[in-house]
Amino acid sequence: MLTRLGHDLTMAEAARGPGGSRVDLLVVADMVEPGARVLDVGCGDGELLRLLETRGVDGRGIELSREGVNECVAKGLAVVQGDADTDLEDYPDDAFEFVILSQTLQATRHPRVVLEHMLRIGRHAIVSFPNFGHWRIRLQIALGGHMPHTDNLPYAWYETPNIHFCSIKDFRQLCHVGGAKVEEAVALNAWGRRMRLKMPWWFWNLFAEQAVFLLSRRG
Amino acid sequence: MAEATVTLDLADRTREADHPHSLVVRFPVNKPLRLDAGIDFSPLQIAYQTYGTLNAERSNAVLVCHALTGDQHVVNTHPVTGKPGWWETMVGPGRPIDTERYFVICPNVVGGCMGTSGPASTNPQTGAPWGLDFPVITVRDMVRAQAMLLDYLGIESLFAVAGGSLGGMQVLQWAASFPQRVFAALPIAAATRHSAQNIAFHEVGRQAVMADPDWQGGRYFAEGTNPRRGLAVARMGAHITYLSDAALHRKFGRRFQDRDNPTFSFDADFQVESYLRHQGISFVERFDANSYLYLTRAMDYFDLAADYDGVVANAFRGATTRFCVISFTSDWLFPTSESRAIVHALNAAGVRVSFAEITTDKGHDAFLLDEPELFAIVSGFLEGAATARGLKPARRY
Numbered sequence: 001m002l003t004r005l006g007h008d009l010t011m012a013e014a015a016r017g018p019g020g021s022r023v024d025l026l027v028v029a030d031m032v033e034p035g036a037r038v039l040d041v042g043c044g045d046g047e048l049l050r051l052l053e054t055r056g057v058d059g060r061g062i063e064l065s066r067e068g069v070n071e072c073v074a075k076g077l078a079v080v081q082g083d084a085d086t087d088l089e090d091y092p093d094d095a096f097e098f099v100i101l102s103q104t105l106q107a108t109r110h111p112r113v114v115l116e117h118m119l120r121i122g123r124h125a126i127v128s129f130p131n132f133g134h135w136r137i138r139l140q141i142a143l144g145g146h147m148p149h150t151d152n153l154p155y156a157w158y159e160t161p162n163i164h165f166c167s168i169k170d171f172r173q174l175c176h177v178g179g180a181k182v183e184e185a186v187a188l189n190a191w192g193r194r195m196r197l198k199m200p201w202w203f204w205n206l207f208a209e210q211a212v213f214l215l216s217r218r219g
Numbered sequence: 220m221a222e223a224t225v226t227l228d229l230a231d232r233t234r235e236a237d238h239p240h241s242l243v244v245r246f247p248v249n250k251p252l253r254l255d256a257g258i259d260f261s262p263l264q265i266a267y268q269t270y271g272t273l274n275a276e277r278s279n280a281v282l283v284c285h286a287l288t289g290d291q292h293v294v295n296t297h298p299v300t301g302k303p304g305w306w307e308t309m310v311g312p313g314r315p316i317d318t319e320r321y322f323v324i325c326p327n328v329v330g331g332c333m334g335t336s337g338p339a340s341t342n343p344q345t346g347a348p349w350g351l352d353f354p355v356i357t358v359r360d361m362v363r364a365q366a367m368l369l370d371y372l373g374i375e376s377l378f379a380v381a382g383g384s385l386g387g388m389q390v391l392q393w394a395a396s397f398p399q400r401v402f403a404a405l406p407i408a409a410a411t412r413h414s415a416q417n418i419a420f421h422e423v424g425r426q427a428v429m430a431d432p433d434w435q436g437g438r439y440f441a442e443g444t445n446p447r448r449g450l451a452v453a454r455m456g457a458h459i460t461y462l463s464d465a466a467l468h469r470k471f472g473r474r475f476q477d478r479d480n481p482t483f484s485f486d487a488d489f490q491v492e493s494y495l496r497h498q499g500i501s502f503v504e505r506f507d508a509n510s511y512l513y514l515t516r517a518m519d520y521f522d523l524a525a526d527y528d529g530v531v532a533n534a535f536r537g538a539t540t541r542f543c544v545i546s547f548t549s550d551w552l553f554p555t556s557e558s559r560a561i562v563h564a565l566n567a568a569g570v571r572v573s574f575a576e577i578t579t580d581k582g583h584d585a586f587l588l589d590e591p592e593l594f595a596i597v598s599g600f601l602e603g604a605a606t607a608r609g610l611k612p613a614r615r616y
Contacts, residue, residue: 080573
């Protein structure tokens with residue numbers, strides 16, 4: 001499944017920047033150089049691509065859901081129907097400056113393979129994901145004894161499209177084994193706002209609801 | 220199913236081929252069409268229709284490429300059948316291909332029978348129809364001829380090229396042969412090559428035509444016959460491939476035609492039989508049997524990769540054309556996998572491409588039918604491309 005957590009990001013939805021865009025998407029967009037060639041994997045209804053196009057970015061998208069794709073194409077965006085797990089291999093090396101995976105990593109079947117393809121296709125990869133290490137999630141498992149249920153993660157365990165949750169700590173480990181160098185990392189709180197910089201990783205891992213990583217190929 | 224059909228006798232057929240009810244350009248003998256078969260064909264005649272107005276910058280022209288049995292009569296009453304144009308849902312004022320904004324051109328393809336040079340046209344050397352003396356043509360030849368028409372019209376660059384099926388093949392060939400002349404490309408229900416299964420279907424159709432004694436080795440004009448039965452059978456077979464099992468079931472099921480019980484004969488007991496017979500009969504009244512052979516052959520020969528070292532992506536490398544590829548879920552003649560192959564090639568070449576698969580049970584013919592999602596996608600794609608091209612919005616009164 002490659003649906004962005006479109007309906008789920010209710011709290012982040014509430015946090016919109018000056019242009020009316022979701023703050024987590026603004027954080028992603030700010031990492032992209034103007035005029036760059038960008039591939040947005042799991043582009044949903046195309047909100048990020050539209051935001052990027054206003055900044056002169058040459059944006060392309062892949063989306064799994066047919067409704068999402070058709071909505072994007074009807075908006076004039078260059079989006080193709082496809083699956084991050086199977087279709088990234090068709091793209092040539094270094095085809096893009098940035099490959100973005102926004103709120104989609106946890107829904108892929110093979111997150112490591114997807115990340116490796118992103119770093120092959122693009123000079124940079126930008127990955128945003130919900131942090132499963134957040135204290136409220138830990139509390140629900142530890143004390144409630146059940147799979148977490150939050151405003152951002154409303155699915156029951158048996159019907160969630162999200163099959164590969166990870167914490168910020170887990171993601172850093174994936175970067176290590178997947179050959180990715182962390183260029184920049186931004187943590188977002190429950191309202192989708194940037195958390196203050198220069199906090200230790202354990203703090204982010206406990207208090208960030210979402211994280212956005214800018215990566216490049218290592219070595 | 221009953222309708223008044225106009226019967227074209229053979230004299231009418233050659234008259235429509237030589238003096239069509241549409242705009243026509245006749246190129247002089249010293250301006251031949253260079254064919255893939257290695258022949259310089261002349262004199263070339265192209266029949267075409269236009270809709271809308273070419274702007275002062277000559278930047279709003281849209282070339283519509285018709286399919287195997289289509290023609291240039293996109294949105295006007297057909298001069299032979301009296302029926303509406305074949306793409307009135309897509310083209311016209313306020314339609315996705317908006318004739319208040321774009322200047323639409325549709326030529327009859329080379330090898331056709333509605334006024335562009337084809338086997339039913341008169342061979343000036345003999346004064347009789349070409350028949351099988353007409354050279355075998357390819358999709359690339361069709362596109363080359365269309366480029367000659369655009370030169371004649373003084374249109375250097377097309378805003379868009381659009382078409383389904385054989386029309387979609389022409390769109391792909393346009394983008395490959397003349398990338399600098401195509402700003403936006405819309406191949407619908409198309410493929411980069413004709414599959415073995417599709418060649419097989421075409422061969423059955425051709426054999427049906429040639430098995431009809433009235434075909435007379437292709438010389439039916441001279442013999443005063445017309446291979447109606449063969450061409451009708453070819454059309455019946457082909458028509459099944461344009462639909463889908465689900466659509467046939469929805470429309471006809473196992474219902475009987477004007478009776479409650481089987482007749483224990485080979486009458487058209489079932490509605491679906493009656494429908495197919497009607498399709499076959501009405502087709503032969505407007506189409507030339509030899510044209511059918513030539514155009515199916517052109518589709519069979521289409522293989523874009525073959526001209527580019529076996530790699531489709533090479534056909535599009537460096538192209539700045541923006542593409543919108545569209546397929547239909549129930550199309551088993553040009554299935555989504557074929558459109559996906561086009562998309563893969565475009566991605567590999569780094570070309571800007573959108574791709575949508577539309578859910579429908581109407582099969583291959585869905586591109587000709589009322590599909591709101593198709594219209595929304597084509598509108599949106601063209602709107603985005605028009606903005607990028609700096610075209611003014613349509614003036615509405």
